[in-house]
Amino acid sequence: MIKFSIKKLFENHADNLSLTWLAGRKNDLRSLVLEQNQKLANVGYLNLIHPPQIQIIGNHELAYLNSLSADFYKNTIIQLFKNSGLVCIIVVDNPDISPVLKKAAEHYEVPILTSKLSGEFVINYLLITITELLSEPVTLHGVFMDVLGMGVLIMGDSGTGKSELALELVSRGHRLIADDAPEFSKISPRTIIGTCPMDLNAFLEVRGLGILNVQTLFGDSATKKEKYLRLIIQLRHLTSIDLNNIDRLQGDCNVRQVLGIEIPEVSLPVAPGRNLAVLLECAVRNHSSKSQHNYNAADDFCERQRQAMLNG
Numbered sequence: 001m002i003k004f005s006i007k008k009l010f011e012n013h014a015d016n017l018s019l020t021w022l023a024g025r026k027n028d029l030r031s032l033v034l035e036q037n038q039k040l041a042n043v044g045y046l047n048l049i050h051p052p053q054i055q056i057i058g059n060h061e062l063a064y065l066n067s068l069s070a071d072f073y074k075n076t077i078i079q080l081f082k083n084s085g086l087v088c089i090i091v092v093d094n095p096d097i098s099p100v101l102k103k104a105a106e107h108y109e110v111p112i113l114t115s116k117l118s119g120e121f122v123i124n125y126l127l128i129t130i131t132e133l134l135s136e137p138v139t140l141h142g143v144f145m146d147v148l149g150m151g152v153l154i155m156g157d158s159g160t161g162k163s164e165l166a167l168e169l170v171s172r173g174h175r176l177i178a179d180d181a182p183e184f185s186k187i188s189p190r191t192i193i194g195t196c197p198m199d200l201n202a203f204l205e206v207r208g209l210g211i212l213n214v215q216t217l218f219g220d221s222a223t224k225k226e227k228y229l230r231l232i233i234q235l236r237h238l239t240s241i242d243l244n245n246i247d248r249l250q251g252d253c254n255v256r257q258v259l260g261i262e263i264p265e266v267s268l269p270v271a272p273g274r275n276l277a278v279l280l281e282c283a284v285r286n287h288s289s290k291s292q293h294n295y296n297a298a299d300d301f302c303e304r305q306r307q308a309m310l311n312g
Helices: 006-017 059-067 070-082 099-108 119-134 162-171 214-218 240-244 276-293 297-311
Strands: 002-005 019-023 031-034 043-045 054-057 088-091 112-115 143-147 150-156 175-178 183-188 191-195 203-206 210-213 226-236 253-258 261-269
Touching (some): 006 031, 006 112, 031 119, 043 119, 054 059, 054 119, 059 070, 119 183, 143 162, 143 226, 150 162, 162 175, 162 276, 175 191, 226 276
Parallel strands (some): 043 054, 088 112, 150 226, 226 261
Antiparallel strands (some): 002 031, 019 112, 143 175, 183 191
8 A cells, every 4th residue: 555645745746747736735645545446546537436545626517516506516415515525626627716615625624726737737737646656666677868858778787788788878869767776657557657766867987096976977857857758779798590590671679568558678699899889879760760750771681682673
């Protein structure tokens, strides 16, 4: 079971959700209670029958409440606020709120927050945040980086040059997220986010140089706090036989299961004279072309060769 106070929710996410604390601040430690096997949604539009812990009220819900007779309106408000599972109310789309709603919030000590954003955005954002809190994180050995806007995990056995490659990438303008033990959490059925488990994302260990603070050496733009995991680069020392067995057209591409999600993995052979930074950048660009533009250079090459043979 995880408890997450409204005070913490407000402090951590007020900017992203454009939140203002309107009423009910006396009980700012009122907490969202999250269970690992929870089935009911924690966030949803106004619902008195199966109430979520965070009730979202927008223009349609306020219009419904305002259409009720005075007595029915009062009873509905009492029913809403007396529900023991109610943690807070977020009023979206920045509408006007009746004094009755504010007075009830103060009386029952239930926080009311307002947002200028749409209900759909607020609900989706909070559901992702709650899913992230409930997910069991996993730690993977490697260096996690933001390369060309893509979250890339560099893996490999000890001595393959992961940290040296990361340092070169930082010097080329890419950003370090976590060295050695990045932590990954599943925040949606198809999305994994990676972070540094402690406030150490600026530090990188490089053999011969020791611990480096890349933020001090290269500036604030050299680090990033988190990124979605989109690609794994596996550094390998390969024998001549292994090299000969690599598919010359498609390369050494596989998938790896991380928290039940398939993440594309590209293996890069490590050998003297190979510019791994350039190769990794090309691997990222190539993956982006495949995933975003559905372009496969090997298939294009084969098709052009086939056309040339037919026209010859």
